[in-house]
Amino acid sequence: MVSKKRLRYGGFDAFRGPVVPKAPRSIRRNSHKKSSAGSEICPFELLAAVAGKLLQESEGSASSTGPQQKEEIIISKDIIKQELLEVKLKRSEDLDQRYCAESQFIPEPSNLELQLEPPLKDLLHSDNDSGIEHASIVTTSDFLKEVTTNVKLESPDSKNGNLCDANMDTNIPKLHTEPVEKQTEDLLDKVNHSVLNKQYSSVHVPFYSDPVPSASFLRHRGNNVKIGVRDDDENSFSCNHHTTKMKAFRLQSRSGYRRIRRMLTSKYWKTAPKLKDYEQLSNRKNTYKRERCQKRKLFHHSSKPEYVEETSSGSISNSPERHPSKRVKFSIKSFKVPELYLEMPETSTVGSLKRTVMEALMAIIGGELHVGVLLQGKKVRDDNITLQQTGISLNSDTLGFMLEPTLPQPCQSPVQEQPPMSPPECDNHQPLSTSPDSPITDVGFSNSSPDSPPETQLDNEIEKRKEELVADTKAIVPIQSMNPEILSIVPLNQKLNKRSELSQRRTRRPFSVSEVEALVEAVETLGTGRWRDVKIRAFDDANHRTYVDLKDKWKTLVHTASISPQQRRGEPVPQDLLDRVLAAHAFWSQHQSKQHGKHQSEPVQTVGTPVKVCLE
DNA sequence: GTTAGGG
DNA sequence: CCCTAAC
Numbered sequence: 084m085v086s087k088k089r090l091r092y093g094g095f096d097a098f099r100g101p102v103v104p105k106a107p108r109s110i111r112r113n114s115h116k117k118s119s120a121g122s123e124i125c126p127f128e129l130l131a132a133v134a135g136k137l138l139q140e141s142e143g144s145a146s147s148t149g150p151q152q153k154e155e156i157i158i159s160k161d162i163i164k165q166e167l168l169e170v171k172l173k174r175s176e177d178l179d180q181r182y183c184a185e186s187q188f189i190p191e192p193s194n195l196e197l198q199l200e201p202p203l204k205d206l207l208h209s210d211n212d213s214g215i216e217h218a219s220i221v222t223t224s225d226f227l228k229e230v231t232t233n234v235k236l237e238s239p240d241s242k243n244g245n246l247c248d249a250n251m252d253t254n255i256p257k258l259h260t261e262p263v264e265k266q267t268e269d270l271l272d273k274v275n276h277s278v279l280n281k282q283y284s285s286v287h288v289p290f291y292s293d294p295v296p297s298a299s300f301l302r303h304r305g306n307n308v309k310i311g312v313r314d315d316d317e318n319s320f321s322c323n324h325h326t327t328k329m330k331a332f333r334l335q336s337r338s339g340y341r342r343i344r345r346m347l348t349s350k351y352w353k354t355a356p357k358l359k360d361y362e363q364l365s366n367r368k369n370t371y372k373r374e375r376c377q378k379r380k381l382f383h384h385s386s387k388p389e390y391v392e393e394t395s396s397g398s399i400s401n402s403p404e405r406h407p408s409k410r411v412k413f414s415i416k417s418f419k420v421p422e423l424y425l426e427m428p429e430t431s432t433v434g435s436l437k438r439t440v441m442e443a444l445m446a447i448i449g450g451e452l453h454v455g456v457l458l459q460g461k462k463v464r465d466d467n468i469t470l471q472q473t474g475i476s477l478n479s480d481t482l483g484f485m486l487e488p489t490l491p492q493p494c495q496s497p498v499q500e501q502p503p504m505s506p507p508e509c510d511n512h513q514p515l516s517t518s519p520d521s522p523i524t525d526v527g528f529s530n531s532s533p534d535s536p537p538e539t540q541l542d543n544e545i546e547k548r549k550e551e552l553v554a555d556t557k558a559i560v561p562i563q564s565m566n567p568e569i570l571s572i573v574p575l576n577q578k579l580n581k582r583s584e585l586s587q588r589r590t591r592r593p594f595s596v597s598e599v600e601a602l603v604e605a606v607e608t609l610g611t612g613r614w615r616d617v618k619i620r621a622f623d624d625a626n627h628r629t630y631v632d633l634k635d636k637w638k639t640l641v642h643t644a645s646i647s648p649q650q651r652r653g654e655p656v657p658q659d660l661l662d663r664v665l666a667a668h669a670f671w672s673q674h675q676s677k678q679h680g681k682h683q684s685e686p687v688q689t690v691g692t693p694v695k696v697c698l699e
Numbered sequence: 700g701t702t703a704g705g706g
Numbered sequence: 707c708c709c710t711a712a713c
Contacts, residue, residue, distance in 0.1 A: 589707065615701060630701075635707070638704085 592627060594636050599656050602633055602640070603663050611637060611671045640664045 594602070605621035614630035622628040643651055644661035 591707070612702070614703095631703095632707075634703075 593653055603660055607667045641668045
């Protein structure tokens with residue numbers, strides 16, 4: 084049997100060595116920070132930056148080549164490579180060693196990068212109608228290695244070993260200042276306008292090959308080419324056109340999964356470079372929340388707007404003259420495109436690759452493009468409220484933008500049918516082949532209704548199947564690796580990638596009143612320190628409610644009960660229940676529930692009237 | 700594996 | 707809900 088850990092490592096433990104040193108966390112944490120912070124992300128940042136410059140510089144000579152052949156290749160193997168040499172030194176060695184055996188497949192190392200220029204405006208079907216002037220593609224040797232060999236291993240450092248950066252930055256110089264009262268709608272217009280009007284010079288789309296291509300991500304599109312776009316965070320994966328449903332999946336059993344995920348998401352793995360503090364901040368704390376809000380968004384904000392002149396608190400400058408209103412300055416550094424997934428035969432020509440990439444991009448951004456505004460991770464949906472009202476004027480450091488292609492995006496149902504990554508069944512049994520007609524709605528993410536399913540059984544099933552999944556997944560890898568005909572291109576975002584694969588947050592499932600009642604009842608009798616017992620007693624059959632959940636729920640119930648009804652959110656809990664909550668809470672906290680231990684069966688509905696439940 | 704708390 | 711420290 085393959086252990087879960089093995090799975091996690093793609094069964095290449097031998098290559099990896101201990102992931103986390105058996106040392107005190109504090110030590111591990113520190114060492115990790117220092118060692119990886121610089122070597123993991125930076126290279127990619129650097130790559131992007133360097134490549135960007137290079138390409139920009141080469142723009143002059145690489146201008147449009149014609150109406151039809153608007154594509155153009157730029158192979159600059161050495162330049163970028165050089166730039167990265169220093170940074171990647173160590174890693175490169177590792178990789179080279181690893182791939183040594185397979186390197187013969189690599190005709191020749193080259194750096195790959197994709198650049199779109201001018202703007203997407205053309206693709207956007209915006210006001211303008213010109214076409215893309217050209218797209219350049221460059222690959223790195225590593226990239227090719229990965230591609231041609233379909234590497235399936237990922238070492239601690241190969242988290243980044245996944246090669247290229249995966250974001251598409253569309254640099255936008257700067258946006259104008261806006262009156263604070265300006266409505267968000269206006270802001271959006273501004274942004275959109277800027278985006279659509281060549282105000283940025285290039286678009287970068289670095290890719291990386293997916294170390295463990297998920298069958299579910301594959302879509303056939305025309306001949307052999309597969310294209311898809313995966314939402315970077317939620318594992319949600321959107322495909323263009325004929326794509327059908329794709330569901331992400333969980334690989335491990337809940338416990339194992341959680342354990343692994345804990346490892347992956349723990350700060351020990353966090354390696355965001357210092358330079359990206361802003362990102363780290365939001366990443367660490369908001370990624371879940373923020374990005375969660377972006378489900379189904381093909382584009383997500385990459386960089387928060389930066390204040391051009393002042394700090395967050397002083398970001399507002401007065402414009403005495405014309406507008407009495409304060410003005411907020413926005414400087415949108417760039418936008419990022421989510422993961423892009425492509426597959427095509429090795430025999431494909433570079434030209435076709437370019438076309439494919441373009442098609443994929445077109446598919447993504449081909450429709451009308453909108454800009455979404457994210458404030459503190461939450462999407463600001465109301466276009467009519469003012470910046471002031473949203474708090475953007477004061478808080479723009481938590482502001483984000485995202486490009487929203489107009490793909491059929493069902494979503495938006497507050498609740499979801501199924502946990503995003505959950506039902507392994509889906510993936511397991513809906514392999515590569517897909518019916519082009521399948522509704523896109525099923526794509527990856529899920530929608531599950533809170534009170535959805537007879538989860539009890541479902542969960543069990545899932546649990547069972549996880550074992551199978553392990554095997555299946557493992558099997559998939561080798562197959563891929565042995566099939567050099569498949570070219571995988573997947574933009575990368577390691578952290579997100581990791582998270583998306585293994586750190587999927589559970590789907591939110593609000594407690595129903597009946598659940599609350601059951602919880603209250605159980606706590607009344609058992610006390611507040613025996614959550615496991617509470618679980619067994621009242622939620623034994625609810626696999627999705629862990630005792631920790633119950634404990635948390637109780638915590639919120641106590642809080643809810645102590646605030647005014649107006650401040651409460653969600654499905655209202657009957658006041659009488661809340662009263663019982665308070666009573667039980669008071670009772671048990673006063674009676675040190677812990678020590679009440681064992682088996683008092685006395686229903687404490689009389690909690691209010693102190694009882695001598697204490698036995699013993 | 701559980702608890703208890705902070706986030 | 708997540709993440710962790712402490713048991």
